[in-house]
Amino acid sequence: MNGILVLNKPAGMTSFDVIAKLRKKYKQKKFGHAGTLDPMASGVLVVLAGSATKVLPFLTDTDKEYQASIALGAKYDTDDVFGTVEQTREINPDFDFEATLKSFVGKQHQKVPKASAKKINGKKMYDYLRSGQEVPEVYTDIEIYDIKPIDENELSFDVSCSSGTYVRSICRDFGEKTGNLAAMKSLIRKKANGFTLDEAQEIDAPEHTFYPVQRVLNLPEVQAENPADIRNGKTIVLENKNDRVLMMDGDQVLAIYERKMPGSKVFRSARGLW
Missing domain, CATH: 2.30.130.10 (PUA domain)
Structure with a gap:
């Protein structure tokens, strides 16, 4: 089985869980994914199968699009509501939702969440967190191309961004900009590696459509x-x-x-x- 498989990863599964399920279904080991999706997030997960796994270093269209929502009033160690609460504060409702979102557009030096898979001295940041060690502060250069509100009451928004962007960090930093404590409440990846959510297949589908590698190489x-x-x-x-x-x-x-x-x-x- 060779080619590109586009899945709608359900919330509650890790990206590795998806790979393990595909290996069992298709009885082959050669599966990999292009861009990890957080366990509690859902949406587009691009999977490479068989000989297509060889193209991973050559992927060029790595920009992403997400739909997310923000929860105010608490700070979490993971920067999303699925972690441990570190601090709470009364909500300050006096802010312009759209204007604050627009302030994120452009290139920036984004602080990486403590609970991330980014490695420091050969050790993943979330391993420092889980072992009770002090987590080093790490920053990464990213770009927000566009960000716009969906529902002001739900504090939901769409964002188009470069590879390596942490939407959890956007939600956390939104709190800082509005005098609040904040974290990400939900996340759906709507586009990755040129594929959209409309093209994504369910992982439990009886059969899957595999795309040729040309679709992701753009050569x-x-x-x-x-x-x-x-x-x-x-x-x-x-x-x-x-x-x-x-x-x-x-x-x-x-x-x-x-x-x-x-x-x-x-x-x-x-x-x-x-």
């Missing part, structure tokens, strides 16, 4: 003159303006090839995909 296709050379990873000469191409044998994907050096017509194998 120009070049028909191989000698497919055997491509399979053997030989360098080739190409008249092509692109620095990276997808070598094909008819409809079959053979490999990703890249320019050997700037200005050169010589291309080398970056990754075999057969």
Whole structure:
């Protein structure tokens, strides 16, 4: 079983739970996912199966879209309402919801939640938290492309952002900007790696549709003159303006090839995909 599988991950399952279930269903070990989704979140989870697992380092469209909601009045160690309450405070309702959301648009140095899988000195941040150790403060560079309110009463919103963005951090920081304590109440991933929630399939479906790897690579296709050379990873000469191409044998994907050096017509194998 090879290709790209797009699932609507249900809340309550980890991304690894999904992979384990697919391995059992299809009786093969080669499954991986592009972008972890928090256990209590639902929505688009892009899964790579079989030879498609090889394309993970070459994914280019890694931007995401989410729908989320905010809970005010308490601070949690996880920055969502599924963690442990660390502090409570009376809610300050005197703020402009839309204007505060819009203040997040742009590039920023975002503080990573303490309960995250990001590694510090080889150890995941949530492992520091669970063991009662002091969790180092870590920041990451991200970009919010757009953010807009859905329901002011529910404090729900849509956000389009770069890979690596923590929506939990947006909710926590919303509290700081409005004089409140805040955490994320719910999260749905609506888009990932170019796939939308409308395309996502249920994990318990009897059968699944698998997409070809071309769908996530967004690379120009070049028909191989000698497919055997491509399979053997030989360098080739190409008249092509692109620095990276997808070598094909008819409809079959053979490999990703890249320019050997700037200005050169010589291309080398970056990754075999057969």
